Amino acid sequence: MKKLVSLSLSLMMLLGMLAVPAMADDFLVGTLSYLNMTEEDNYRIGLAMKQPLKKLLFMHDVWTDDGATAVIGDPAYHYYDTLNAMLMGLQAGEVNCIEVPYYTGKYLCSTNDGLIIREEYHPEKAAGASEVAINMISDGYSFLMKEENVGLRDAFDAQIAAMKADGTLQRLIDEHIVRASEGAEPAAIAFEKFEGDPVRIAVTGSLPPMDYVAADGSFAGFNTAVLAEIGRRLQKNIELVQVDSMGRALALSEGTVDVVFWTRGMTDFLLEDEKLSDEEKKEARAEYLEQMTEEERALLKEAGQAARTEMKQQMVSRDMPAGTINTQPYFSDCPVWIILR
8 A cells, every 4th residue: 555655654753762782793794885874873773673673574474584583683784885895705704694685685696506595585475564664674776966966866756757657667677676686697788879968877786686787897787777768768878887885975976977876765655755645644554553463563663763853864864975865766675684505
């Protein structure tokens, strides 16, 4: 139900403060660096939100435990600037596991027999409280631009909305993310040429098959397909520039690129839907709360404490340096842990 759009934040706003224990250093999780959030803050917010949400998702078999314990104490985060560095850190024993989007995890495991997903993810089983939990725990992926480029942001937003409405975006997700995550080689995509200066876009290759750069340096897969489609619809040339994860902000600030292909933030469901009236939002909240058990409400309440007022903006802007704006999300995915087999 699309009225879930405002439910998660509304649930979060019901909440009080949550005491967070001291950071543990006995279980390290490798993850790609956030542009605007320290490892300690990632731990603090992640612990408050993710642990109760994981419990709820395990309770409904949306996540299943393949012989592993559902929750590992209080994991600490260790940042890496590239996916390759993160994988090398896992192999070298620097971290116990790495955290990546689910479809990236599937892709990595399909191309490397030495890796397995620690918990399996079944989004098709989500309903009610577990659907809210997925959208609270997932990352939404958007384009990042300088704040003065409002016109370009709005143009991208219009095309993302149109691609969602006409089914193009879901088709590209199915072809270039879902299929590729099962072992298919991401396909090369041709760009059409138009008059005028190009829009220069940074891609990292750090989240295949969503963000993919082949071994020979060529761009392929979902990122290329989405950008080729946006360029065609806007009648603009697209020029791709590869940077590492932490190089995104610098490339944008120095003007090397006009757009960053992905920045991580909240999903669609965590954004207030202006199309819904206050009465419709109230009805949606009441309907979903009525369907939940006391245990489900308690777990969502515990998770939502991480979204108290002083944390909310940090969660929204954790991958957005000062002076930037982003588009609406074009893709969202739930993070999972990858371990050595």
